[in-house]
Amino acid sequence: MNRFHLITLPLVALLSLYVESVVAWPHTLIGAQIATLPALVVFAALRANFPALLAVIILGALWRDALSADPLGLSLLPLTAIGAVIHINRQIIVGDQFYARFMVGAIAGAVVPLLMLLQLFTLGREPLAGWFFAWQLAVMSVGSGLLVPIYFRLFDSLENAFIHPTVAPDPRALRRNQTRR
Amino acid sequence: MFRRQHYIALGLIALLALVLLNLPQAATTRLKLALGGFFLPLFGLSSASQTVGQKAVDTGVPRAILLQQLGELQRTNQQLRLQTTQLQEAARENTRLRQQLLWQQRAPWKLRLARVTSRDPANWWRTFQIDLGSRNGITNDAPVIVVEGLVGRVQQVGYTHSQVALVGDPACRIAVLVQETREQGIVVPGAATASNPMMADLVYLPANSAVKAGQNLVTSGLGGVFPKGIPVGVVSEFQPSDGDLHTTARVRFAVNTGRLEEVWVITP
Numbered sequence: 001m002n003r004f005h006l007i008t009l010p011l012v013a014l015l016s017l018y019v020e021s022v023v024a025w026p027h028t029l030i031g032a033q034i035a036t037l038p039a040l041v042v043f044a045a046l047r048a049n050f051p052a053l054l055a056v057i058i059l060g061a062l063w064r065d066a067l068s069a070d071p072l073g074l075s076l077l078p079l080t081a082i083g084a085v086i087h088i089n090r091q092i093i094v095g096d097q098f099y100a101r102f103m104v105g106a107i108a109g110a111v112v113p114l115l116m117l118l119q120l121f122t123l124g125r126e127p128l129a130g131w132f133f134a135w136q137l138a139v140m141s142v143g144s145g146l147l148v149p150i151y152f153r154l155f156d157s158l159e160n161a162f163i164h165p166t167v168a169p170d171p172r173a174l175r176r177n178q179t180r181r
Numbered sequence: 182m183f184r185r186q187h188y189i190a191l192g193l194i195a196l197l198a199l200v201l202l203n204l205p206q207a208a209t210t211r212l213k214l215a216l217g218g219f220f221l222p223l224f225g226l227s228s229a230s231q232t233v234g235q236k237a238v239d240t241g242v243p244r245a246i247l248l249q250q251l252g253e254l255q256r257t258n259q260q261l262r263l264q265t266t267q268l269q270e271a272a273r274e275n276t277r278l279r280q281q282l283l284w285q286q287r288a289p290w291k292l293r294l295a296r297v298t299s300r301d302p303a304n305w306w307r308t309f310q311i312d313l314g315s316r317n318g319i320t321n322d323a324p325v326i327v328v329e330g331l332v333g334r335v336q337q338v339g340y341t342h343s344q345v346a347l348v349g350d351p352a353c354r355i356a357v358l359v360q361e362t363r364e365q366g367i368v369v370p371g372a373a374t375a376s377n378p379m380m381a382d383l384v385y386l387p388a389n390s391a392v393k394a395g396q397n398l399v400t401s402g403l404g405g406v407f408p409k410g411i412p413v414g415v416v417s418e419f420q421p422s423d424g425d426l427h428t429t430a431r432v433r434f435a436v437n438t439g440r441l442e443e444v445w446v447i448t449p
């Protein structure tokens with residue numbers, strides 16, 4: 001399972017970012033593009049182990065910044081912050097409930113862009129962030145909240161397809177073997 | 182539970198972020214282009230599937246429609262050829278007059294067709310990537326246009342791909358000329374740009390400007406990035422100033438950059 005997440009999470013991050021950069025209709029239709037990475041980091045923080053979480057954060061953040069006009073490394077700190085906080089508290093988050101997954105995803109979807117904007121202003125950049133950004137933030141937050149359960153479904157299917165469950169040995173057969181010896 | 186190694190790993194990530202954010206521009210560009218290389222197989226796959234899809238659609242078009250389109254294209258072609266003949270004469274006259282006045286000759290544009298491969302995932306920038314790079318002769322600041330008008334300028338050049346800052350992006354300020362009044366100003370992102378990418382502000386107009394809504398804007402050629410005469414948009418709103426040194430007008434761009442699939446890049 002550990003290696004499975006270590007391989008699949010960065011691959012899904014790459015594909016998600018590709019889809020995000022190619023599919024333009026959300027921006028044309030609702031004025032905002034939904035960020036896929038915060039939701040994936042939430043999933044990784046709730047389900048995967050720490051190395052897999054770090055892999056998806058580092059690779060995902062660098063790939064995302066490579067496709068964007070943002071400075072390289074901008075999304076590293078916000079994604080690390082949100083990923084670490086959720087990973088530390090994952091015992092107290094009811095991660096198997098739809099509502100909990102949605103809420104954590106929605107919070108991450110709002111916090112990550114806000115932290116990124118804060119960094120951009122600190123770096124002296126002038127991003128297009130007026131009052132309309134409140135609407136974009138709401139769209140990103142809801143979109144991210146909805147993406148977390150989708151990622152859970154996707155990874156459940158992938159795990160079912162690629163990981164064989166370990167079957168516990170039959171106790172009667174074990175006893176029979178012991179008596180024969 | 183979090184162990185000591187976990188905290189060390191988080192510290193290392195923070196350090197990595199700080200190093201990356203403080204790298205020189207040239208190194209950042211090279212790193213970005215290297216990382217963007219991971220997406221090249223996906224872009225290639227998407228391009229190939231689009232071509233296959235287009236071919237499949239083309240084979241299904243009825244002959245009658247194709248003949249009708251052919252007739253229309255032939256008529257348009259004849260009209261354009263007549264216009265070209267007329268313009269060639271005007272161009273010859275222009276060259277002759279320029280020679281007599283000892284003015285510098287205007288170099289004809291060298292255009293390269295590029296396909297839009299991806300758009301900026303961030304909501305606060307207006308950029309996209311095209312499938313031409315330094316191997317195709319693309320350079321930094323090369324103007325990007327379509328038939329309707331200006332699209333933007335090349336912001337970063339990679340070997341196979343380039344990033345284009347679109348009109349309305351903070352990195353793409355355009356020196357313009359109001360065609361009717363010959364007044365000059367600069368088009369910059371305005372308050373409305375974030376909600377409507379087609380809108381921007383025309384700033385530094387003279388206080389007594391005679392600009393009116395509906396007048397056309399073209400590039401002025403000042404600044405050296407965009408050649409003179411490329412359509413930029415129209416003035417959509419203008420409020421005369423009360424006592425200020427400069428006035429501002431609202432501008433609607435000629436090109437809807439959100440729907441573009443192919444663009445032309447002016448190469449040196």
